[in-house]
Amino acid sequence: MLDMLNKIVANPKRFKNYIAGELRDAQDGSVIERESPAHGAVVSIYPQSSTSDVEAAIEAARQSFDAGEWAFRYGGERATLLSTVAQMIRENVEELALIETLETSKPLTVSSGEILFAASLWDYAAGAARTLHGDSHNNLGPQMMAMILREPIGVVGIIAPWNFPLLILSERLPFALAAGCSVVVKPSEFTSGTSLKLGEYLKAAGLPAGVCNILAGYGDPVGQAILDSDKVDMVAFTGSTGVGRRAIAASAGNIKKLSLELGGKSPSVVFADCDMNAAVDGVLKAANVNMGECCIAGSRLLVEESIADAFNQRLAERLKDLKVGDPFDPASRIGAIINQRQFDQIKSYVAVGIHEGASLVCGGDLTGYEGLFFPPTILADVRPEMRIAQEEIFGPVLTVMTFKDRDEAIKLANSTDYGLAAYIWTNDISNALFCSRHIQAGRVWINSALDGFPELPLGGFKRSGNGRETGRYGIEEYTELKTVHMHMGLQSERWVTDV
Secondary structure (H helix, E strand, O other), X not given: OHHHHHHHHHOOEEOOEEEOOEEXXXXXXXXXXXXXXXXXXXXXXXXXXXXXXXXXHHHXXXXXXXXXXXXXXXXXXXXXXXXXXXXXXXXXXXXXXHHHHHHHOOOHHHHHHHHHHHHHHHHHHHHHHHHXXXXXEOOOOOOEEEEEEEEEOOEEEEEOOOXXXXXXXXXXXXXXXXXXOEEEEEOOOOOOHHHHHHHHXXXXXXXXXXXXXXXXXXXXXXXXXXXXXXXXXXXXXXXXXXXXXXHHXXXXXXXXXXXXXXXXXXXXXXXXXXXXXXXXXXXXXXXXXXXXXXXXOOOEEEEEHHHHHHHHHHHHHHHOXXXXXXXXXXXXXXXXXXXXXXXXXXXXXXXHHHHOOOEEEEOOOOOOOOOOOOOOEEEEOOOOOOHHHHOOOOOOEEEEEEEOOHHHHHHHHOOOOEEOEEEEEOOOHHHHHHHHHHOOOOEXXXXXXXXXXXXXXXXXXXXXXXXXXXXXXXXXXXXXXXXEEEEOOOOOOOOXXXX
């Protein structure tokens, strides 16, 4: 493995933008060098796109959509192309997983699993392309019928985050393409590699030029230009609530449709009658997967008072078996934090929590760790008004609060501005369903954590965003409805009568 890393460092992988059907560098030749968070060495080089690059991408998308070649193509043909891309992703899983592990520091086995799940999303979207349909009304009287057509919304901008690069893009891009849209994609400047590889696959699969354009670059100018452009009809953005607000403000220019998956502060609600071993494992998974850099992370533990001490002790014991280290080590479950800024933010929140009166159960101590590795941390004695109970930390930090009964548990679960996900642990199915109905969240897991399926939609309540991705709702998100009124036979009545 060391020999492989030395080769990569000596010759980092270079990527190109995919614009108007061509693989190309940035027009001015600028590049972004991405260092591996775990190894501190340059592993990827992307084009640093400028305003002229993004304008070219948007124009290519606009022209391709207005020409209608893809927008009106038979759904079965669109499905075939999307299935071809899914197969290419599977055939290149080792290369794609390597890129993601180098750029994100998530364990290699985790990257492989995410790549394969991304392929299944492309397969699902391919099937959805065949089934997308409208409606009709045959009950409007003897001379009237109506059709309700579902049409692609137009040019879609997709601004993707750094934490699940190919996976989150695959929750959006194939569904937009399946609907017949043309697309401009901006991946994160930290993790652009696998998104740019998709450009190669789309070109090889025969996607018409301009239908999909993928370009690397910084949020300003690339992301901002997508948000501001009057030629872009919709933007799908995944990221922080703060940036989501800026997207909403920018959308006012041409009243863009927005699909936003934003921040989260998701609760894991643990009742005394749960299967404790399963709950402990699920809570740790929900809090620490992807180093806690996950918008649906179960970062708040709400545990029934009667089992709180035992449960916290069990959590701390199990964390000893969770290895933090090099993502290429098969034993590692926690890799490095994405960058220094995020690392410092996590460290700062732990200090704030202790200052506010939280007690450190385990973790938080960086002694023995070099670089950007942060140990999983549990903070107990947390009060709902504390910053660590309200604000998204985006790291492997779990805050613990207790409740006396179900009503208090639901109140605590709903006590933040977010509503992206929730996890419920109980053997009482009636209790679980009651909580599912009353907790404000776009997704709820009962006695499981983070299981995902292409058939099921995702999205948030409250300040966690709007719109839904994946499933049949995901493809409908990228469409508009048009009603066609049809009169049959001669018009017997006239609005303007003969004098």
